Amino acid sequence: MGDVVALRPKEQVRQDVEPIATIYRNLGTVSAEQVVALYGHRWRIEEAFLVVKRLLGLAYLWVGSLNGIQTQVWATWLLYAVLVDLTDAGAHAVQQPFAQVSLEMVFRGLYHFTQTFHRGQATDPVAYLAANAKRLGLIKRKPKPPKDPFSPLTAFSVT
Numbered sequence: 007m008g009d010v011v012a013l014r015p016k017e018q019v020r021q022d023v024e025p026i027a028t029i030y031r032n033l034g035t036v037s038a039e040q041v042v043a044l045y046g047h048r049w050r051i052e053e054a055f056l057v058v059k060r061l062l063g064l065a066y067l068w069v070g071s072l073n074g075i076q077t078q079v080w081a082t083w084l085l086y087a088v089l090v091d092l093t094d095a096g097a098h099a100v101q102q103p104f105a106q107v108s109l110e111m112v113f114r115g116l117y118h119f120t121q122t123f124h125r126g127q128a129t130d131p132v133a134y135l136a137a138n139a140k141r142l143g144l145i146k147r148k149p150k151p152p153k154d155p156f157s158p159l160t161a162f163s164v165t
Contacts, residue, residue: 099136115142
């Protein structure tokens with residue numbers, strides 16, 4: 007048995023395509039770069055659950071029956087998938103990487119699109135979001151550079 011097992015969907019037989027999951031049986035064979043990359047993927051999963059629970063409301067169950075809960079979970083994840091596709095299309099339209107476009111602000115921008123749609127002023131959500139990306143705050147701001155740890159103001163700060 008090998009040290010690494012790569013899981014792929016049944017339909018995916020090409021070995022050059024990234025697997026959906028990788029299991030390491032012996033962590034001694036994993037480099038630091040691979041650990042960082044794996045943690046990055048894990049973090050993306052955590053972010054997805056955060057968005058689904060906080061933004062799309064899955065933190066609260068509307069019903070108590072098993073069928074109702076399954077329907078709510080299914081519908082919420084379906085909405086999340088559509089939102090990710092819409093965000094990806096919007097990122098492509100504004101020529102930004104997907105990571106630079108705020109999924110939350112795309113979701114909130116849909117309200118503004120529906121209002122404009124009902125007034126007859128817009129028909130395509132991707133075009134609307136791309137044209138109003140700055141006003142709607144869709145593009146994430148670049149982080150500020152870290153403060154100089156050797157500056158006189160930070161040298162004497164008490165934490």
